[in-house]
Amino acid sequence: MAATGQKLRYDWYQTISDVSINVLVKADKRKECSVHFEQDKVVFNVMLTSDEKETIEFNVAEEIVPEASSYKELKSKVEIKLRKKVGINWSTLERKPGTEDKKEPKIIKNGTAEADPHHAYPSSSHYTRNWDKLVGDIKKEEEKEKPEGDAALNSLFQQIYSGGDDEVKKAMNKSFVESGGTVLSTNWGEVGNKKVEVKPPDGMEFKKYEM
Structure with a gap:
């Protein structure tokens, strides 16, 4: 070749x-x-x-x-x-x-x-x-x-995450994981000492998967 x-x-x-x-x-x-x-x-x-x-x-x-x-x-x-x-x-x-x-x-x-x-x-x-x-x-x-749609949103999240301090990054990680991806917070004071509850979009219902 x-x-x-x-x-x-x-x-x-x-x-x-x-x-x-x-x-x-x-x-x-x-x-x-x-x-x-x-x-x-x-x-x-x-x-x-x-x-x-x-x-x-x-x-x-x-x-x-x-x-x-x-x-x-x-x-x-x-x-x-x-x-x-x-x-x-x-x-x-x-x-x-x-x-x-x-x-x-x-x-x-x-x-x-x-x-x-x-x-x-x-x-x-x-x-x-x-x-x-x-x-x-x-x-x-x-x-x-x-970028449009998800790409634009991901780009925005990336800018916030890369420019944030340690507490902002911890808050984003903790809120996203504990809420099943339905909440993304940058305020460690609000989410640091409690579990972040799942908040599905309006009109949708969250159901826990059971084996």
């Missing part, structure tokens, strides 16, 4: 319930793509030409719910949405290195694994010039594609 030198670039962010991975591959640069979800791994495949395929494997830091995860092809990127099994904050996208299968995402180019120079560290807590350029590229692309 012929090699074109194409490098896949990606970024990620999270909300209380989901992790989103944006792979920057424009629609006119990809022929087809697919995503395979497992509890501890996500595999992204893309055909750039009829004879050139690239793959990224993510060994995710925490377990996800494969059947509740999805992906969406947009003009400037492919958005992969992972549903967290437990509503906790991930400190990194991938599991910490230590074993052969716990490494940074591998880009497999035409059947041969190679290091990804644009993501040589696990989280956004470290920056390099390549990372700064990637963030800039993503911002430019996302300005053209303003």
Whole structure:
């Protein structure tokens, strides 16, 4: 197979319930793509030409719910949405290195694994010039594609969470988990000393599942 030198670039962010991975591959640069979800791994495949395929494997830091995860092809990127099994904050996208299968995402180019120079560290807590350029590229692309619906809501939650102090983050985590995802509070003074009750939307009734 012929090699074109194409490098896949990606970024990620999270909300209380989901992790989103944006792979920057424009629609006119990809022929087809697919995503395979497992509890501890996500595999992204893309055909750039009829004879050139690239793959990224993510060994995710925490377990996800494969059947509740999805992906969406947009003009400037492919958005992969992972549903967290437990509503906790991930400190990194991938599991910490230590074993052969716990490494940074591998880009497999035409059947041969190679290091990804644009993501040589696990989280956004470290920056390099390549990372700064990637963030800039993503911002430019996302300005053209303003999020709507769930994407806009998740983006808002992400901004609140990332900009909040420890008490805001604890309040969001506690209220979301204890209420079954029906309440999201940023006030630790209100939710810190009591259990957050389930509050289903108007017109709906909450029923506890029984075996």
